[in-house]
Amino acid sequence: MGKLGNKVALxxxxxxxxxxxxxxxFAAEGAKVVCAARTINEGDHVLEGSLSNTVGRIIExxxxxxxxxxxxxxEEDCRALFDTxxxxxxxxxxxVNNAAxxxxxxxxxxxxxxxxxxxxxxVHGPFMLSxxxxxxxxxxxxxxxxxxxxxxxxxxxxxxxxxDGHGGTMYGASKAALERMTQGLAQEVQHHNxxxxxxxxxxxxxxxxxxxxxxxxxxxxxxxxxVEIMAKTALLLASEPAEKVNGRVTYSQQxxxxxxxxxxxxxxxxxxxxxxxxxx
Numbered sequence: 072m073g074k075l076g077n078k079v080a081l082x083x084x085x086x087x088x089x090x091x092x093x094x095x096x097f098a099a100e101g102a103k104v105v106c107a108a109r110t111i112n113e114g115d116h117v118l119e120g121s122l123s124n125t126v127g128r129i130i131e132x133x134x135x136x137x138x139x140x141x142x143x144x145x146e147e148d149c150r151a152l153f154d155t156x157x158x159x160x161x162x163x164x165x166x167v168n169n170a171a172x173x174x175x176x177x178x179x180x181x182x183x184x185x186x187x188x189x190x191x192x193x194v195h196g197p198f199m200l201s202x203x204x205x206x207x208x209x210x211x212x213x214x215x216x217x218x219x220x221x222x223x224x225x226x227x228x229x230x231x232x233x234x235d236g237h238g239g240t241m242y243g244a245s246k247a248a249l250e251r252m253t254q255g256l257a258q259e260v261q262h263h264n265x266x267x268x269x270x271x272x273x274x275x276x277x278x279x280x281x282x283x284x285x286x287x288x289x290x291x292x293x294x295x296x297x298v299e300i301m302a303k304t305a306l307l308l309a310s311e312p313a314e315k316v317n318g319r320v321t322y323s324q325q326x327x328x329x330x331x332x333x334x335x336x337x338x339x340x341x342x343x344x345x346x347x348x349x350x351x
């Protein structure tokens with residue numbers, strides 16, 4: 072049956088990178104997976120990856136998944152995404168809010184419409200989807216909402232600063248908001264056996280997006296955290312008892328080690344900095 076047998080998971084940003092890895096691992100663990108993103112087919116986006124590829128890999132491996140094109144910054148798309156999941160599989164047991172957007176632009180040059188759109192994807196989408204899945208989870212007295220954050224949610228602290236910012240202020244601000252929303256919602260649903268959690272990579276994860284933004288040297292960058300670590304963390308937070316994880320805002324390797332899930336001999340550190348765990 073796997074750790075997620077008889078569960079239905081909705082994963083946003085599942086066309087590539089972390090979202091794809093989570094969707095594939097969840098399916099391998101027995102979940103039926105609703106894969107959501109804007110990119111349906113290869114070539115529809117400048118970055119490599121598509122929902123058709125993710126779903127095809129899951130089905131080829133014997134799993135069950137569907138692809139749903141959705142712009143989670145739009146309320147209508149979020150509603151339609153949830154409705155499609157319920158119409159297809161009858162429920163949503165696990166929601167993974169992974170989709171994210173940033174343009175890495177200094178505030179002085181940040182276009183207002185792009186700021187609003189990025190904040191809508193990074194914060195409003197998770198809110199709208201959480202609001203959709205919660206009634207069913209509360210009725211079943213079971214569920215998990217997992218938000219993907221970033222070490223950039225931790226600010227640079229007080230000046231003076233040794234280096235200038237890299238244009239990630241908007242991204243950090245939206246992820247900080249997501250982390251605060253996580254714990255507030257966790258408190259609200261604590262008596263319903265629902266786990267609301269949030270975690271960040273312990274190191275930059277090589278993905279088509281981080282390669283594009285030059286945050287890593289390539290998909291095989293030895294300094295990066297393998298995408299499988301992020302997927303394994305999501306599985307932990309989706310399958311451990313709610314009372315053990317609810318309200319956690321943590322880091323991938325940190326929580327994997329705590330629960331004894333970390334792979335021995337990988338040689339992967341936690342990427343500690345003076346301000347704690349961090350990711351660019």
